[in-house]
Amino acid sequence: MSVVLEAKHINKYFKKPVLFHVLKDVSFQINKGEFVSIMGKSGSGKSTLLYILSTMDTDYDGELYLNNQLITNQTRDYLSYIRNKHIGFVFQFHYLLPEFSVLENVMLPAKKLAEKSHQEIESKAIEKLRMLDIENLAHKKASQISGGEKQRVSIARALINNPTILMGDEPTGNLDSQNSENVFDIFKDLSENQGLSLLVVTHDQDFAKRTNRIISMEDGMIIT
Numbered sequence: 120m121s122v123v124l125e126a127k128h129i130n131k132y133f134k135k136p137v138l139f140h141v142l143k144d145v146s147f148q149i150n151k152g153e154f155v156s157i158m159g160k161s162g163s164g165k166s167t168l169l170y171i172l173s174t175m176d177t178d179y180d181g182e183l184y185l186n187n188q189l190i191t192n193q194t195r196d197y198l199s200y201i202r203n204k205h206i207g208f209v210f211q212f213h214y215l216l217p218e219f220s221v222l223e224n225v226m227l228p229a230k231k232l233a234e235k236s237h238q239e240i241e242s243k244a245i246e247k248l249r250m251l252d253i254e255n256l257a258h259k260k261a262s263q264i265s266g267g268e269k270q271r272v273s274i275a276r277a278l279i280n281n282p283t284i285l286m287g288d289e290p291t292g293n294l295d296s297q298n299s300e301n302v303f304d305i306f307k308d309l310s311e312n313q314g315l316s317l318l319v320v321t322h323d324q325d326f327a328k329r330t331n332r333i334i335s336m337e338d339g340m341i342i343t
């Protein structure tokens with residue numbers, strides 16, 4: 120089984136207002152195609168950890184590997200490239216650009232990467248929308264679709280560059296049970312049938328217990 124993401128002895132301190140050891144020797148691996156959830160009480164350090172894993176926060180001790188490549192201590196530009204190419208994100212709030220069409224929103228991360236022509240990016244975006252069963256929304260403005268549809272659009276956007284891993288911070292936190300179920304089914308399908316790795320912070324027990332593995336956090340430490 121190939122390892123996609125590896126965290127080795129991650130320690131993180133917040134220095135203000137007082138010195139606070141927020142992540143304590145956090146180590147784990149995520150394999151290709153694995154669907155993993157992170158659970159833990161409010162304040163246990165989940166978002167802080169995800170921020171580091173997503174390469175957004177570089178102020179930590181320890182080592183982080185993506186596709187067996189060390190990404191700790193790399194330049195900001197390189198990290199921004201790695202993030203765009205290999206990591207997809209889905210948040211609790213969708214962060215779509217309301218005045219842009221669904222299609223344009225999905226195309227944006229590929230435009231930023233600038234490795235393909237407009238035409239190629241557009242057909243890739245349509246392919247992702249079709250996969251998520253929302254091709255019919257392509258030309259609607261993002262502000263004109265429902266909450267569940269917006270979350271599916273953000274998943275399409277997160278997948279546009281064919282990432283190695285999809286990270287989610289409470290991706291179903293703002294959805295009703297039916298839409299949460301849809302998101303879970305999409306994630307499950309991506310991991311089982313497309314070999315995508317997923318790492319999702321959630322407070323939803325029902326969601327977490329159906330993933331391949333739960334990483335439980337308490338007071339900045341992994342307890343399982």
Ligand SMILES: Nc1ncnc2c1ncn2[C@@H]1O[C@H](COP(=O)(O)OP(=O)(O)OP(=O)(O)O)[C@@H](O)[C@H]1O
Binds near residue numbers: 136139160163164167
């Ligand atoms: N910038 C910061 N400066 C100082 N302390 C912080 C900062 N950000 C977070 N913390 C503290 O670090 C701890 C972990 O916060 P974090 O947001 O990672 O928790 P969480 O498990 O994601 O919580 P929640 O489930 O409520 O989102 C908390 O005690 C929080 O108050």
